[in-house]
Amino acid sequence: MVENIQRVAQEIEAAQLTSAAELEQFRIAYIGRKGAIAALFDDLKSVAPEQRRQVGQELNQLKNRAQTRFDEAQEQLANANTGSEAENAFDFTLPPIPNTLGTRHPLSLVRAEIVRIFERIGFNVADGPEIEDDWHNFTALNFPENHPAREMQDTFFLSEDRDKLLRTHTSNVQVRLMENNQPPLRSIMPGRVYRNEAISARAHMVFQQVEGLYVNKGVSFKDLKETLYYFAKEMFGQDTKIRFRPSFFPFTEPSAEIDISCLICKGEGCNICKQSGWVEIGGAGMVDPNVLSNCGIDPEVYSGFAFGMGIERITMLRYQIRDLRLFTENDVRFLRQFKGVI
Numbered sequence: 001m002v003e004n005i006q007r008v009a010q011e012i013e014a015a016q017l018t019s020a021a022e023l024e025q026f027r028i029a030y031i032g033r034k035g036a037i038a039a040l041f042d043d044l045k046s047v048a049p050e051q052r053r054q055v056g057q058e059l060n061q062l063k064n065r066a067q068t069r070f071d072e073a074q075e076q077l078a079n080a081n082t083g084s085e086a087e088n089a090f091d092f093t094l095p096p097i098p099n100t101l102g103t104r105h106p107l108s109l110v111r112a113e114i115v116r117i118f119e120r121i122g123f124n125v126a127d128g129p130e131i132e133d134d135w136h137n138f139t140a141l142n143f144p145e146n147h148p149a150r151e152m153q154d155t156f157f158l159s160e161d162r163d164k165l166l167r168t169h170t171s172n173v174q175v176r177l178m179e180n181n182q183p184p185l186r187s188i189m190p191g192r193v194y195r196n197e198a199i200s201a202r203a204h205m206v207f208q209q210v211e212g213l214y215v216n217k218g219v220s221f222k223d224l225k226e227t228l229y230y231f232a233k234e235m236f237g238q239d240t241k242i243r244f245r246p247s248f249f250p251f252t253e254p255s256a257e258i259d260i261s262c263l264i265c266k267g268e269g270c271n272i273c274k275q276s277g278w279v280e281i282g283g284a285g286m287v288d289p290n291v292l293s294n295c296g297i298d299p300e301v302y303s304g305f306a307f308g309m310g311i312e313r314i315t316m317l318r319y320q321i322r323d324l325r326l327f328t329e330n331d332v333r334f335l336r337q338f339k340g341v342i
């Protein structure tokens, strides 16, 4: 009997109690009603009466020791599990999720590149307000009152008298520049413009333009052509061709629309260039003498050229993007493709 008690005591000390299953096994084997200790208590009857007291005490100690071991192990196990279930399920050996870097938006990339290209030939960058008055957006630019040319640009007006509006083009910055500075002036003016148009693959109500202005003595149409030819080659590649189509803008005379040879079909005709081999990137012309004098510059002394191009359009051609709406949807699958582009 004494030997049995010793054996069970050793087993209790040696038992490994690190999981709930081991703990339960231990409880059944030693503490439970059918366990080893209960069996030893049953055997107490067979012990000689004079030893019974002594053996009974030892058995009680054994029982207490088993209970203590069980309680301690149970507490330890509970402490190890104090986190939420999700925390306990977390595998700390997993490799980390990479910290993904953001990318610059394609429109920002192209705008920065346009600025770099023009800075190389001496243009600086000017800025102006997006909330504008009638004078700077229309009247100073030679749009006569009630002239249908105003209807060409679906304006968002901000006041009943139509004097406050969201600028419909970046040409307002030309006016502000000429009003506040005397020539020579050589600036580009990138910025957001607004038009009340239905959103589609080719049009948006908010988009970006870049305006260019060069005013000096003796500026000619040849300077305009050379400048835009240089730009097109730098932006789209040395093989790019450029052509000027006669057009009308109230603020330039003569006026032209600027096309570049289609980069997608190399001029052979495709659905992007509508089979013509050419795509329009903006308008240009010689600054109308009326505009110069409206802004306090003497047209007898100075002449100038101006141009305005759509940044979305240039970006679409540069990266062969077929739907303008991708620029504002912020789908990371689209944006990620511009990773690492400087």
Ligand code: DAH
Residues within 6 Å of the ligand: 168, 169, 170, 171, 211, 212, 249, 252, 282, 283, 284, 285, 286, 305, 306, 307, 308, 309
């Ligand atoms: N402001 C014109 C537009 O938004 C673009 C433009 C055409 C700007 C000719 C110019 C220019 O400076 O000379 O449609």
